[in-house]
Amino acid sequence: MRYLLRKLVFYVAALWAALTLNFLIPRLMPGNPVDLMLSKLATKGPVTPTTRAAIQALLGTDTNGSLWNQYGKYLHQLVSGNLGTSIAYFPAPVSQVIGQTLPWTVGLIGLATAISFALGILLGRAAGWRRGSWIDNLIPVTTMLQSVPYFWLALLLLFLLGSTWPIFPLNGGYDVYSVTPGWNLPFVQSVAYHGTLPALTIVVSSVGGWMLGMRNMMVSTLSEDFVLTAEAKGLTPRRIRSRYVARNAVLPSISGFAISLGFVVAGSIVTEAVFSYPGIGSALLLAVSNNDYALMQGVFLIITLAVLGANLLVDLLYGVIDPRTRARS
Template sequence: MRFYLQKIAFYVVALWAAVTINFFIPRMMPGNPVDIMMNKMSAAGMTIAPGTRHALEIELGGGSGNILQQYGDYIVNLLHGNLGISSSNYPEQVTTMIGQALPWTIALVGLATVISFILGVGLGMLAGWKRGSWLDNLIPVTTMFQSVPYFWLALILVLVLTRVIPLFPYAGGYNVATTTPGFSLDFIGSAIYYGFLPALTIVLSSIGGWMLGMRNMMVSTLSEDYIVTAEAKGLNPRRVRMTYAARNAVLPSLSGFAISLGFVVAGSIVTEQVFSYPGIGQLLFSSVSNNDYTLMQGVFLVISLSVLGANLVVDVLNGIIDPRTRARS
């Protein structure tokens, strides 16, 4: 119990630090969202009243008073789920925009990351168990895809599978002409069809790393004394492979998986730009392009929460899988 309480306390402090940094960094950047909004209003020919600036400062999260008072207001707003109003999509709430984009990213990048991890670790385990087999010799081919620049691989797949062999659409998240978003078979089928190509890109570019890492850890683990002892006792080879070797060899991969899963949101920018996919990466790119600091701050907060949450889950799982981690604490 002490181990888990220490982990939770550490991540609570880390969360506070992330929230604090997320508050101060946008305010240290050049430019001002209020000035940007007022320039847009002037360009549109709107009449600007004397109290407009003060009203926009409050509405866009600037608030009043000194920086510490603004920080306190920011924490209170966070506790109430209020991330402010987007200046580039005024008067849209940031929480609404993130809530609309986040499911697309989780569905695409999250599932693709999980699939590539499961396939990579499973194939790497078999490759390490049967060294010199055709599967072991396949690893250099898979790592080649990992070394290729991600955007280049995505563009090649777009060229081959949408132009040369027109099997998939090249952009979008679903067929906007014939499908209405909702929990229907037509929409789910369309989303899977449109998301298959970007998901394939993610799997091809990441599966090699999981395979290589798991294969090397399996080879190292199989030389340990307890594996030799288990084999000498005549235990079932499948039990030796799964219970003794794979369970210990997977721990470094599991920690790496936490980091990659936490960065699902941040790592979706290139994917969604190449395929014009309507996810959180596209939203972040739009906020940076339009100097929308409120939206930027909200997206960065989601990224921080996802990274911390994923690492906390894996730390807990490590404590369950490997009791030695709890003993050291």
């Protein structure tokens, strides 16, 4: 229980620090979302001070009062679920924009990251257990693919599998002309079809790192004394591989997987830009180009919660997998 409480206190403090930075950084940036909105309205007629005050209240950028008052109002709005109004998607609230785009990102990037992790761990375990086999010889190829810039690999696959051989669509999240969004089979099939090529790009570019890390840890763990003791006891090779070697070798990869899951939202920007995918990364790019501070703050908040939540989950899981971590704590 003390281990759990210590972890929770640490992550609550980290969340508070992240929220504070999320409040301060946009206010230190040049530009003003109110001025941007007023410049758009000015093309249709003169803007009165009353209109400016109304827009400031609507966008949550009213600078009247001290910074502490603004900070308190900001925290109160977060607790109540009010993240402000988006300029890029005006008059939609930020929470609605995030709610519509986040499932696309989590479904694509999250699932592809989990697949690449599972595939890399399984291949790395086999390569470390059977050194010199054909699986072990795949590591230079997968490492080479990982070293290729992601956007270049994505463009190459788009050219080959989307243009030269039109197997997959070039852009979009689903066929907007022939299917209706909803929980129906044609829509799900269209989403899976459009997401296959972006997911394939993520898996191809990242599986090599998981495979190499797991393979090296398997080789290192095989030289430990407890493995020799297990062999001397007459345990089967399968039990030694699964319960003794792989279980200890996978621990560093689990920590890396937590970081990867946490940055699923942040890492979606390049993927969604290349494939024109309707996720939260595309929304963030549009927010930056329109100085939409409210939407940027909302997306950064989601990234913060994702990183902290993933790390907390894996910290707790780490304590279950390796009880020694709880003893040290």
